Amino acid sequence: MALRWLLLLPILLGGFLIAGVLGSLSTAVVGVWHLPGAGFSAALAVVILAYVAAPAVKLQTALCALLLGGGVAWWLLEPSFYPESYRDRGAYMPTHLPLLATCLGGLLGLFTVLVHHQRRRVAHRTPG
Numbered sequence: 001m002a003l004r005w006l007l008l009l010p011i012l013l014g015g016f017l018i019a020g021v022l023g024s025l026s027t028a029v030v031g032v033w034h035l036p037g038a039g040f041s042a043a044l045a046v047v048i049l050a051y052v053a054a055p056a057v058k059l060q061t062a063l064c065a066l067l068l069g070g071g072v073a074w075w076l077l078e079p080s081f082y083p084e085s086y087r088d089r090g091a092y093m094p095t096h097l098p099l100l101a102t103c104l105g106g107l108l109g110l111f112t113v114l115v116h117h118q119r120r121r122v123a124h125r126t127p128g
Contacts, residue, residue, distance in 0.1 A: 004055035011053045012046050012065065019045030033083055039102030043069055047109030051117075062113045066106045073102040 023041025024034040043066075050065035051058045077098045082090045 001055050004053075008050070008053050008061075012049055015045045015049040016042045033086070033097075035077075035080065035083075035098040036101035039073060039077065039098050040105035043073065043102045043105035044109040044112075047106050048113060051113040059113065059117055062110055066110050069106055070103060073099055077102065 020038045020042035024038035026041075027037025028034045046069050047062050047066050051062040054061035078096075079094050080096065080098045082093050082095055084091050
């Protein structure tokens, strides 16, 4: 079981990188600022992966991933500024949009695992 806990960190880092890059690419293809999309995707993936990969106390692990990820996102994304491509729409103006999108992705991930966990509990209940 200790090995599974040790493997959790590389799994989360890998998921963070892959989901962040894919989120960034997908929002760039659509033609909007890539940073909020990357943060949303990365946070969503990390919280869900923490739940799936944790050998025990899955909900607590997902919640810890959300809280620690929120701290890391704050450290990485604050302050953020709109990119130069937003010329007339506020280029170089400060914004909290990337941090907000990242937090929303993490909260959506936590909501998803809560619903999944609740459904599993109901399905495994024995009539009594």
